[in-house]
Each structure stands twice: as structure tokens, then as C-alpha cells.
Amino acid sequence: MTASTANLTPRTGLGDTAAGMPMLHRAIFIALLAILIVAPFQFYPVFLMKVLCFALFASAFNLLLGFGGLLSFGHAAYFGAASYISAHAAKVWGLTPELAILSGTAVAAVLGLVFGSLAIRRHGIYFAMVTLAFAQMVYFFALQAPFTGGEDGIQAVPRGHLFGIISLSQDINLYYLVLTIFFVGVLAIYRIIHSPFGQVLKAIRDNEPRAVSLGYAVNRYKLMVFIMSATLAGLAGATKAIVFQLASLTDVYWTMSGEVVLMTLLGGMGTVFGPMVGGLIVVTMQNYLAHMGAWVTVIQGVIFVVAVMMFRKGIVGVIGHWLKRSL
Amino acid sequence: MFELLGIPPQALFGQLLLGLINGSFYAILSLGLAVIFGLLNIINFTHGAQYMMGAFVAWMLLHYIGIGYWWALILAPVAVGITGIIIERTLLQRLYHLDHLYGLLLTFGLALIIQGLFRNYYGSSGLPYTIPPVLAGGHNLGFMFLPTYRGWVVVASIVVCFGTWFVIEKTRLGAYLRAATENPEMVNAFGINVPRLVTLTYGFGVGLAAFAGVLAAPIYSVNPNMGADIIIVVFAVVVIGGMGSILGAIVTGFGLGLVEGLTKVFYPEASATVIFIIMAIVLLIKPAGLFWRTA
Numbered sequence: 001m002t003a004s005t006a007n008l009t010p011r012t013g014l015g016d017t018a019a020g021m022p023m024l025h026r027a028i029f030i031a032l033l034a035i036l037i038v039a040p041f042q043f044y045p046v047f048l049m050k051v052l053c054f055a056l057f058a059s060a061f062n063l064l065l066g067f068g069g070l071l072s073f074g075h076a077a078y079f080g081a082a083s084y085i086s087a088h089a090a091k092v093w094g095l096t097p098e099l100a101i102l103s104g105t106a107v108a109a110v111l112g113l114v115f116g117s118l119a120i121r122r123h124g125i126y127f128a129m130v131t132l133a134f135a136q137m138v139y140f141f142a143l144q145a146p147f148t149g150g151e152d153g154i155q156a157v158p159r160g161h162l163f164g165i166i167s168l169s170q171d172i173n174l175y176y177l178v179l180t181i182f183f184v185g186v187l188a189i190y191r192i193i194h195s196p197f198g199q200v201l202k203a204i205r206d207n208e209p210r211a212v213s214l215g216y217a218v219n220r221y222k223l224m225v226f227i228m229s230a231t232l233a234g235l236a237g238a239t240k241a242i243v244f245q246l247a248s249l250t251d252v253y254w255t256m257s258g259e260v261v262l263m264t265l266l267g268g269m270g271t272v273f274g275p276m277v278g279g280l281i282v283v284t285m286q287n288y289l290a291h292m293g294a295w296v297t298v299i300q301g302v303i304f305v306v307a308v309m310m311f312r313k314g315i316v317g318v319i320g321h322w323l324k325r326s327l
Numbered sequence: 328m329f330e331l332l333g334i335p336p337q338a339l340f341g342q343l344l345l346g347l348i349n350g351s352f353y354a355i356l357s358l359g360l361a362v363i364f365g366l367l368n369i370i371n372f373t374h375g376a377q378y379m380m381g382a383f384v385a386w387m388l389l390h391y392i393g394i395g396y397w398w399a400l401i402l403a404p405v406a407v408g409i410t411g412i413i414i415e416r417t418l419l420q421r422l423y424h425l426d427h428l429y430g431l432l433l434t435f436g437l438a439l440i441i442q443g444l445f446r447n448y449y450g451s452s453g454l455p456y457t458i459p460p461v462l463a464g465g466h467n468l469g470f471m472f473l474p475t476y477r478g479w480v481v482v483a484s485i486v487v488c489f490g491t492w493f494v495i496e497k498t499r500l501g502a503y504l505r506a507a508t509e510n511p512e513m514v515n516a517f518g519i520n521v522p523r524l525v526t527l528t529y530g531f532g533v534g535l536a537a538f539a540g541v542l543a544a545p546i547y548s549v550n551p552n553m554g555a556d557i558i559i560v561v562f563a564v565v566v567i568g569g570m571g572s573i574l575g576a577i578v579t580g581f582g583l584g585l586v587e588g589l590t591k592v593f594y595p596e597a598s599a600t601v602i603f604i605i606m607a608i609v610l611l612i613k614p615a616g617l618f619w620r621t622a
Contacts, residue, residue, distance in 0.1 A: 071428045073435075118607055121614035122566070125370045125427055129562040130610065136559045137603040144596060254559060258435060265432065297443030304436025308429050309418060 021190075024325055028273060029187075036179055045171040046243065051283045052182040053240040058263035058275035059189050060232030065261075066270035067193050068225040069205030070120075073128045074135025075233050075260050077115065078108040080252025081138055082234030087154040087247035088147055097160045097168055101181070101238040108234020109227055111138070116226030120219055132254060139252045153248030157241060174243060181239050185232050190272060192228060201225055233260075255297075262300055265307050268314025271327050277316050334592055340471035342588045348477055348546065350584015351484035352378075352539050354577045356561045358488055359535035361570040362495070365508045366528045369419065369430030375558030376441040377533045380407045381540025382549045383445060386456050396459040396545075403541045404534035411533030415526050438555075445551035453548030480542050487538060488577045495573055504528065563606045568618050575618025 021029075039048055057079055064070050086104030089095045095103065115134045122130055142148045149155070159168040168174040192198050204211040204218050212218050241247045250256060259282060267278025282300075289296050307314070313321060320327040356374060363371045371377075384406050385399035394402065414437065422429045458476045465474040495501040507514040507521050515521045540554075547553055561580075568579030583602050591598040609617060 071431070073431075118610045121610050125364075125431060126566055128428065128431055129370065129566050130606065132559055133563040133566065133603050133606055136556075136563075137600045140599040144599070254555070258439070261432065261435075294443045294446035297439050297446070301436045301439030301441075301443060304439065305418070305433060308433040308436065309421065312425075312429070 021194075025190075025272065025327075028327075032276075033183065036182075040172055040175045045175040047283075047287060049171075049175055049178045049243045050240070050287075051280050052178050053236045053243065054260075054263065054283050055276040055279035056182050056185045056239075057233050057236035058260050058267065058279040059186050060229050060236060061260045062264045062269055062271075062275040063189050063192065063232065064225055064229035065264060066274075067198060067201050067205065068222060068229070070222065070226065071124075071128045071261075072119070072131040072226075072229075072257075073254075073261065074115070074131035074133070074138075074257050075230075076252050076254065076256035077131075077135035077138040078111055078230040078233040079237035079240075079256060079260070080142065080247075080249075081111055082108040082237035083241040083247040083251040084142060084148055084154065086238035087157040087241040087245075090160055090242060091154060091157045092147070095160075096164050097162055097177075097242050100160075101235065101242060104238025104241065105231055105234045108237065109231040112227040112230025112234075113223075116223050116230065120222045120226065132257065135252070135254060135257055139249065139254070142249060142252045148247075151249065153246060154241075155246055157245040157247070159242055159245060168242070178239055178243060181235065185235055186276070189232065192225075193272070197221070197224070259300070262304055262307075264314075265312075266303060266314055268317030268320070268327075271314065271316045271320060273327050274314050274316035278314065281315075336470050337472070339592055342592045343585060344471070344473065344477055344481075344588070345591070346585045346588015347481050347581065348584070349587055350581040351481055352543060352557065352580075353561055353564045353584050354488050354580025355484050355535055355539040355542075356557070357564045357568065357576045357580050358491055358573065359532040359539075360561065360565055361573060361576040362491070362535070363529055363532035364570045366504065366525055367415075367419065367423070367430070368427050369422075369434065370427075370562075371529075371532065372431055372434035372558070373414070373437045373441065374434075374533075374536050374561070375554030375556075376438040377407055377411065377536040377554070378540040378543070378557065379445065379551060379554035380410070380441065381537025382456070382544040382547075382553065383449070383540075383551075384537065385541045385544045386454055386549045389456065396541075400538070400541050404537040407537035407540075408530040408534035412526055412530040415529040419529065420522070420526075438558075442551050442555060449551060451551055453550035453553075456544040456549050458545040476545060480546065483542060484539070487535070488580075491535070492573050492577065560602055563602050567602075567606050567609045567616060569616025571616070572618040575616075579617065 036048075036052075057075070061072070061075050064072055064075075082104035084104075085107045086100045089103045090097060090100035093100075115131065119127055119130045119134065143150060147154075159174060161167050162173070162177060166173055168177065193201070200211065200216055200221055203214075204216065204221055208218060237251060240251070263278035263282045264275045265278070266281060267276065268274025285299070286296060289299065311318070316327050356378060360371060360374055363369065363374075381403045384403035385396070388394040388399045388402060389396075418433060418437075419430060422433060462476040462479050465472055466478075467473075493501075495504060503514065503519050503524060507519065507524055511521050543553070564579055564583050565576070567583065568575045570576065583605065586605065587598055587601055590601040597604070
């Protein structure tokens, strides 16, 4: 019981520096940025962009699961809807890429508001089922709507010119845009979870009745974090559509929702860096095992089972446990 | 012949029958989910995969050893139920002390494994399973043509659903089950082997899914993906009905199947999403589900 009171006091036990971010986290972020700036000279930029998009997607999902304690099994809805809108905006409306991404993200935010306000009326397992069902609804919409191209999806989306000036057809230019979006996204998430809002969120996660009795409008917090998570997942999906010049049914199918759960679980839910690691591993695995067809599904299932049975902290969670630091 | 709102009765009743058949599957599957949830407190994501396994076991029995439909109707649920018991004993049992969401994640992983394996060996194009000769053909009822097999599916699922309801609500075994749902420690103290009850319940719920799979085999093609999409609809059914009531699960399952059938007649574009829309409305006006019993 005392633990949850401690959680309600911001800046307790986080090892904050005066500037608000612990040295360790700051060092990791700087190292990450440095690596990612030089990475495209060593690795294939499109692969790196895919990793960044999914790492952001998983981080956004983790904001909801790891810090809000809400397991959504339908995050493909926001990722995929944003992907479709972004692709449509860039291709049919001829918007510049940044506006296309923004419109996709905005649609994800609205969807998050609508589905979130309904889903938070149920708890736990029901919440997971409700979000899954809503995502399936979005999938059927994408399958049937006139502008989504049915089974083909929206193909040959133009990458266009950033702000109408910088051509994104060169991978390297696009890469740095994606890198910027990724960093803005994860730093926003970092800021959210370490804000007073984030502390209340953790209190609700750990002991909802107590948070209610302390006078917090629990549902409002849940809805807010749901919308934030959906918006950032949308940002990742909208960016992905520009990178691959494609929005397809894969983006919005339940398998995508499962993958983001897997990334977060594997990397470590409730950690800052875990979902990024999980995203990297899952995307890399898919790339190298792509020729194995349905075996990829089997392997993902096995990872799920192993992670749930004996590895619930995830990779980063375990490392953090060794170091006795929260990562 | 009369017409209803411009719809020829053949089409209307045909779609209603299809709806009733889908509803049969929703009812059996959501019933299985509810039974499992009641005692294990987990949502069995593997349910769709186990439904698919039921259909596949029936197909294998016929093609590898020549055992026909009627035996498959008994053997497939038993075989799949045994795999369920193994899963419960080796994996699920270790998760009961944790947050229930881990059970959901575990069974989701298992569903991926099972579906992936079947896709590897049997492809995703689907395998045909012929209707047993006794149930082939159909009857002209005057206002519509009733294929015998489809009539059989509806009757069989109603019998199984109400059989399950009867066992749980009206027999001594069911009383143990309900008591263990309410207070497992107490029932354990009275000398009932609750862990075994839990294991058997999971096996039984899984067996129900496999039974639905065998029923479905001659209607839909036997396909590794057949369980993946239906289980999401069944989740919505379960959210609408609530899992607190056995009868509620049955009624909601059949009812929503019919609604889906009607939607196919009057506004086909929405037929895939109507159940999700109903779910949204139910969440708005009766968030706990239609049949929620406060114990």
C-alpha cells in the first residue's frame, strides 16, 4: 500500500538530475542518437527506417500497456488507419509528406478518442477483447472502403518533397526525417511517463481503487493515455506508409496488433528502452526469416510462449534488474 | 409468393438460415470461452485454433484412416480436448497466480504456433470435407430450400449448448463447478480436487471448440485460418453477452448470428462489421454486457 503512495509523489526514486533526466538515460539517448546518425552509412537505410517505425510503434504501445496497465490487442487499428490516410493524402490529395503524416496521425488520434472512450468502460481481459474487435472493424473498413484499394492496398505512394523543398526520394534524406520523427516520438513518451501525469498513470496501473479514492478522475487519465498512445502509434504508421510507399491490409490486421505486443513483451514492458530493442529484434527476425513463410508465425508464437512462461521482464527489464536501475 | 420489403422470401430465409448457422458456431464457441473463463479466469485465445484443429482432425480421420463423420464428431473433440489438457497441465497452470493478461498472451502465442504449423503442412487454400450421405440433399419447405446438413448443424448445436447448460446448472458436477468458480479454496477444503476440475474444464471447453470445428468442416473448407477471424467475432459476442451467464452466451451467440444474417439481406456492406457496431452500442448503454449477473 505504501508503495503506491510513493508512486504518487513525482520524482521519487527516479534518480533525477536537476534537468529532469537521469544521467544513465541521458547517456543512452545520446549514444542511441549518435549510432543512428552514422548507421545509414553502414546498414541499408530502408531497413533502418523500418526498425525506427516499429520501435516507435512499440514504444507508443508500451506507453499504454507498460505505464497505463492497459493491454490493447488492437493497436494495428491506429497504425494501419494512419498508414492508409497518410498514403491517400500523399497520393490522391498530393499533400507534402509532412502534411500527409500529420493527417494520418490526426486520424489515429480521433480513432483513439472514439475507441478509447468505449474500451475503457471495460477492464482487463474485456478491454483487450474490445480493442481487438474494434481493430477488426477497421480492418473490414480498409478491406471494403472505395479508397483503400482492397487487397492491393494503396501502392506507389509518392515520397514527395519535405516542406515542398527537400526531395525524399533519396533514402538518406528520408532516413533523417524518420530519425527526427522517431526521436521526437520517444522523447515525448519519455516526457509523458516522467511527468506528474505519468506518475498518476502508474498509480492507477498499480492500484486503481486507491487512485480513485485519492480523488483522481481515473477514466480521464486512461482515456488521455489511450489517445496519446494511439496518436503516436499513428505517427509510426503514417511514417511507415511514406517510407515503403505502401499502405496495405497487413498494417491493419490483427497479426500486426500481435506483433507490437510481442515487441513490447520481448523488449520489456514498462521499460523506456525495451520496446525499441523488441522492435529491432522482431523486424530483424522478419527480414532474415522472410523466406521461411509460415515458420515465422510459428517462431513468433514460440517467442510469445517462452517470454510469458519464463521471461516476463523482457530483455531490457532483465538487464535493468541486474543493474538495479530502471531502464 | 409474398415479398417482404422488396426482398424475395427465398433470399431472406436463406440468409436467416446462414445467420442461424453462424450463430450456432458463435454460441458453441462463446459457451466454451465462458466455461473456461468462469473457472480459469483466462480468455482462451487458442479457441479459434482449437476449432480449426477439430475440423482438421475430422479431415485427417477420414483421409488417413477412413473414419467417417459420426465417429469424428466424438473422436475429434476428445483428441483436441486431450491436447488442451496437456496445455493446461504444462503451461497454463503455472500462470494462475499472475495477472490474467498473461494467460491471454500465452494462448495467443499458442494460437500462432498451431496456425503456423497447420499452414506449413496443409497450405492455406483449404481442404474439402464431404457431407455424410445421410445428411446430404435437402428439403423444400415451400417458402425456402433447407439443405439437410445445415438443419442438422443448427439442431446439433442447440442440443450441445443446452446439454452443457443443463450439466452446469442442474447436476451435482455442475454444482461443484459453480462452487469452485465462486470460491476455489473452500471447495478444495471440502475434498473436491479443484486443480483436476480446472484441467477437465479446460479440456471440455476446448472439446466444445473442436466439436464446432467438426460441424463446420463440411460447410466451410477445412482451412488453417478458419479459426482466426471467427474468434475475434466471438470475442465481440462475449463482450456483448458478458461471460457471467451460460444461457446468456448461448442466446447472444444465436441472436447475433441472426442479426448478421439479416444485415446481409438489407445492407450487405455492413454484414462483416455489424456485430462490432452492436458491441460499441452495448458498451455505450450497458457497459457490463447484456447478461451480466452480479453475484
